[in-house]
Amino acid sequence: MTTWALEGGVDHLNHGAYGACPLPVLEAQRKWRDRMESDPTRFMTRDLPGALEGARTALGAFLGAAPAGIVFVPNATAGVNAVLRSLEPDLGPGDEIVVSSHTYNACRNAVEVTAIRTGASVVTAPVPFPIASPDEAVEAVVGAVSGRTRLVLLDHVSSPTALVMPVERVVALLEPQVPVVVDGAHAPGMVPMALDDLGASFATGNCHKWMCAPKGAGYLHVRADRRDAMVPPVVSHGLNQPLADDETRFHALFDWPGTSDLTPWLVVPDAIEAVGRLHRDGWPGVMSANRDLALAARRIVCDSLDLEPPAPEDMVGSMATVILPGASPGGRPGDADPLMSRLRDEAAIVVPVFGWIGIEGRLLRLSAQRYNSVDQYERLADALAGML
Secondary structure, X not given: OOOEOOOOOOEEOOHHHHOOXXXXXXXXXXXXXXXXXXXXXXXXXXXXHHHHHHHHHHHHHHHOOOHXXXXXXXXXXXXXXXXXXXXXXXXXXXXXXEEEOOOOHHHHHHHHHHHHHHOOXXXXXXXXXXXXXXXXXXXXXXXXXXXXXXXXXXXXXXXXOOOEOOHHHHHHHHOOOOOEEEEEOOOEOOEOOOXXXXXXXXXXXXXXOOOOOOOOOEEEEEOHHHHHHOOOOOOOHHHXXXXXXXXXXXXXXXXXXXXXXXXXXXXXXXXXXHHHOOOOOHXXXXXXXXXXXXXXXXXXXXXXXXXXXXXXXXXXXXXXXXXXXXXXXXXOOOOEOHHHHHHHHHHOEEOOEEOOOOOOOEEEEEEOOOOOOHHHHHHHHHHHHHHX
């Protein structure tokens, strides 16, 4: 645990929700903040642009994307909002935006607001859960597309069900005729990335989850033919300021959202380096080991409670969701189940349990990061057996 700031005596099995930042990365962030506060004017006007470009270059190498197509945003939700706001002038009554039934609630809300503003309609592709194969996801999403579809929003890794979606196949079938925005909130650091090769019009993601950067670090990747029409969620000086040498309007618009603490963006390279050191095989080893641990966690819980895994192994990354018996009492789909509080209070286990629309039962989502171990999931299984 010395690598992490996590509280001891607690089994933290919810990395997927908010991430966790290694101590060396927090220390690097502190140094940037000290530098900023020692001379704010020099830092903001002279130091920050070059530092941002250095961080963008490191992130691009990690994501398999040229830096020219990448801008930083606070999180993936902000990236999705930027795409929607940028497309709104071209949307109107009769147009459709396709989402899946597993779409993250915050991003679904953003789509609904765009539909209200423009008169467009939201079409939900019914991706099943339990699910037998990635083919079912492809068929559901592509089958929901029509001649009126103007955008498809697809999670790379679904939040409630933890499914690694077949985004490469969907993008290949739809682009460039139908633009796709890939919501990769969980993807970077969980699955290998090659955004330039993917070919999606837009792809956004979080650096604070599986990459373990500080909260407030996310990115938006935009294909070259789409960049000129992009505007950020917060429009600031970048709209009309003179461009520096080699600076693009795309970067100028997003790089300066107003005076704020941008150190989470600047330490993304430190997070890439720090987490990569946690396995002898670097990042490929980290991702593979986390996936193996997530599958082991699912087996332990399913065997203990006599449950069937709801998804094939090739749709599992560093998280795995299982369906627990018993309806979740009251509340909206996605609200925390009282069992989650019991596990925290009585067993010192932090793991999300929640109801979900169309499911007879409750979802338990298991995360696996380098600070987790098999014995933690065994304790969880024992606690669940007693409480259920």
